[in-house]
Amino acid sequence: MMRVMTRALRALGAAALLAGASQASAADFPTRPITMIVPFAPGGSTDLVARLVAAKMGETLKQQVLVENRGGAGGNLGAAAVAKADPDGYTILMGTVATHALNPALYKRMPYDAAKDFAPISLLAIVPNVLVVNPNFPAKSVPELVEMLKKEPGKYAYASSGNGTPLHLSGELFKKIGEVDMIHIPYKGAGPALVDVIAGQVPIMFDNLPSSTEHIKSGRLRALGVTTATRAPSFPDVPTIAEGGLAGYDTYTWNALFAPAGTPKEVIDALNAAANQAVADPTVKAKLADFSATVVGSTPEALGEHVQKELAKWAPIVKESGAQID
Incomplete structure (x- = not known):
């Protein structure tokens, strides 16, 4: 009996020491x-x-x-x-x-x-996302883009950084709320997608605002709208997509x-x-x-x-x- 009690006390003591060590290490972190x-x-x-x-x-x-x-x-x-x-x-x-x-x-x-x-x-x-188009694309605003897409469903395509990415789903939400149809072309990253949009291979893209910023400022891309509920401070003149007629649109x-x-x-x-x-x-x-x-x-x-x-x-x-x- 004494041996059993001794082992139990030792086990309790070890557990207490471990708990104490754990508390001490947390307090000393890092x-x-x-x-x-x-x-x-x-x-x-x-x-x-x-x-x-x-x-x-x-x-x-x-x-x-x-x-x-x-x-x-x-x-x-x-x-x-x-x-x-x-x-x-x-x-x-x-x-x-x-x-x-x-x-x-x-x-x-x-x-x-x-x-x-x-x-x-x-x-x-x-971080906001942004809807951009090639500068030669006819649409100069979200309402104009929606009108084009409704007039010719499935004719135009949009690029994203890949299947299932936030940018792909930003496009899907646009299609749902705007009741429009366009083809999704996924790329392996935003970089190659931007190259093709700037070159005019694909006319439309949803992108993170940071990676499109310099291209928008240089005129290589035209920003139609930011995806957040409020305008982006760095582009105060670019309206939100919701302002363009897609009420409730908000992704980021x-x-x-x-x-x-x-x-x-x-x-x-x-x-x-x-x-x-x-x-x-x-x-x-x-x-x-x-x-x-x-x-x-x-x-x-x-x-x-x-x-x-x-x-x-x-x-x-x-x-x-x-x-x-x-």
Whole structure:
């Protein structure tokens, strides 16, 4: 009996020590570099936001925040890696509308649960998309484009950065609300799609505003409307698509930080404070404003609610578009 009691006491003592060590490590967080996984290739708007935020978070946390690009499967590979990582705050995800709202509706088999497998940290920024056309295309406004599309259904095509991307679904929402028909041509990224639209191979495109900005300013593209509910500060003269007659049209890309589910609250709080301080930094805000990103910097709870709303919003749109990926 005494031996059994001794073993039990030792087990309890070990558990207490482990719990104490865990609490101490959470309180001391971070004691080594943090890896921020970007689930897309370098060079896109998500990568840009990540590198701006990571650098400033590192200054606040007194530890490096290293950006690691791990693209593939529309963002699923990188997101899954974070979902399966140790819940200690040292591996975090720069998530997007794709990883946490679109992919769950698009993919038949998901390697993670967007709501259950992550601990929200902060909604950092919202980035507008934009409807652009080749400058030689006759339509000079959204109403003119809608009129053309209704007059000759299925004649014109629009480009996007790929099947099931936010830009593809921005086009599908345009078709639904505008009651028009046009052909979708998916590309392997925004870069090659822009090349063909500028060259006149495809007349219409939905794109992230950051990657189209210089082409709009130079006249190589004509912006017909931004996809958000309000106009973009960097292009105040470009109306919203909703202003062009498609009431209720509102799409955008967003960037948010997530940790694996089960990450201690003290660690989440430290990451949240550092992330929000990063996006509030005047230099970071100015760079984000260059491509009309709206800085948010939310609580973890607000990000969790945002994800639920986005999942509910996009599921029926994806279903109606017919887009699905095995």
